[in-house]
Amino acid sequence: MSALGWHYVFGIIALGPFTAFLIVLLLIPPLAQEKWKGPLQIRLHDAFPVEKWKLALENKKASGFIFGYTVHSLELFASRSWIVAFFAFCATASGESFFLAATTLAGVINFFGVPSSILGNEITLRVGRQKWVCIVMLTSAVMGISLALSTGHSWWLIVALAIGHAIFIMADSATLTVELVISAQENIKGAAMGLHSLMGFGGGLMGPAIFGFVLDVAGSRASQSAWVWAYVAVVMWGVLFVMFVMYERRNGWVDKKPA
Template sequence: MCLGQIGNLLPHVALSANLAQHLMPAWGLSAAEGGLMASGYAFGYMLAVPVLTTLTDRIDARLVLVCGSVVSGLATIAFGVFAHGFWSGTAIWALAGLGFAGAYMPGLKALTDRLPAGDTSRALTLYTSSFSLGVGLSFLAAQVIADGWGWRWAFVLTGAGPVAMVIACFLMDARRPEPKQGRLLDFKPVFANREALGYILGYGAHCFELYGIRTWLVGFWTFVIAHQGAPAWLSPVMVSFVFAILSMPASILGNEAALKFGRHRAITAVMIASAAVALLLGANVSAPAWLLALLLLAYGLTVPADSGALTAGMSAAATREHRGATMALHSTVGFGLSAAGAWGTGLALDHAGGPQTATGWLLVFVVLAVGISIGPLVLLWASAAERKAGAVAK
């Protein structure tokens, strides 16, 4: 499943990896338009995931996973062949996101349905952290292919990656969930589950920050090279690849810390640290490249370190009969705020002078810091609600 997910993620940041260097200049896009086009992926995902993930409470999640993987791959190839501007690019990329809605959380549900009873936290964290390895390879492949054969080939070739998940699905045993009555989209029990809701909203803050930095990471480092210079080996390809790859060990270690010190405490510490690093990056955008590389290295560790713990916490807090619906809301909130992160940082960049100005990048990192700072507040709210409910029960 982890290898299949890495294949599914090869197209994931093909647009972000080529946005600042290729697509914006070719189509004359502003940063806000570029950010909105990138957020189309998250928006398409957000629209489809409530239905597709909740559907896994009724049919084998493997079937949804196969269909979503195929749509994601074909839409990515279509972007490389047919996209010729903002509107066509946004529409096709939203279709790719819609396909991925059938590929990520349904994949998590297919995995949990096949795991033995007991604590599945480490297995889920391995699956969610392999997301980062897939994104790192997506950054690497999309930029290397674009530099060698043009950005269109970057989409066409990475679009073949989801074949790996299709193969993985055919190797799985069939697993039909227990028959369930009632409405398909019934989120009332999920909203009543304050513990799960705290993790879901915290995941939204995490996704806002994560998608915001991923959308503009290559653009930011291009700015650094243009204004401060950097050694040849510190290229946008290398920086974005290392930044993404760090997410895998960071997510695993973050979950281990959550198991040892408590989920809320560990997640809150990581989020506060991430906000602090973002503010340091914003305050030092004109510093030497080596210092910015070190700060990005630290940011590459803090941004994803809460991901596995948030998803594992949500899954543990979900009731078995509503796990698909809980995962659906988790993903809807997460990718809805991912879209807000990509577009919001693009708006901030334009408002403060554009991608060639230090003030533009300062405001981007301030926006990211504010976004992740909401996470500890919603976790505190969930904890307070749980304590109150416990006191009433006693």
């Protein structure tokens, strides 16, 4: 951005999806099955399969992972949207500059979420999917609140807590999606995946707004307590989800470890 301007930032980022399109088009062979023939019919009912969504929500396992993904995305997008402003506030509160620009530092920290998501899914195979999701969400809540309380301290502590929060936010991402695919019935799997994304990114839409609203109500961005309450407002949903899981485990949502 410093060299070319913000227009080029978006242009370069747009090359990613375009490259993915070329990979799928040119390098991935088609499935070994009969090709579909016939006219393409796009119907509103197919875009919003409400009846199939109801069936997905009636499946306790599938709906559990859908709601889990919703609160996961709410916390994830709230954190990513406000982390730069939080770093700026921390630098002002402590009078100590970070070793990198706030925007650069936020970008570096986000990279820790990629291996965390992959490794988290591997750990799931050993400890059980529901148990791992609960551990991750509770730890993420603790890390988020600890990060909010770190204002005024040394930059290395703030960065360490931010990395820890980023890791645990993402540690259950792959698990929630994979287990939704496994749990949904075959005849509604596509609709269930669509609802999973719809509710997940709906949570992602609400998260930053909830954070900002609480930040203003609690005393504005110049108040440390306001930042604490804002973080509480987005991590509390994961804690509530864990309580929901504990209740449902006694009423049919049984965790079966894979063979």
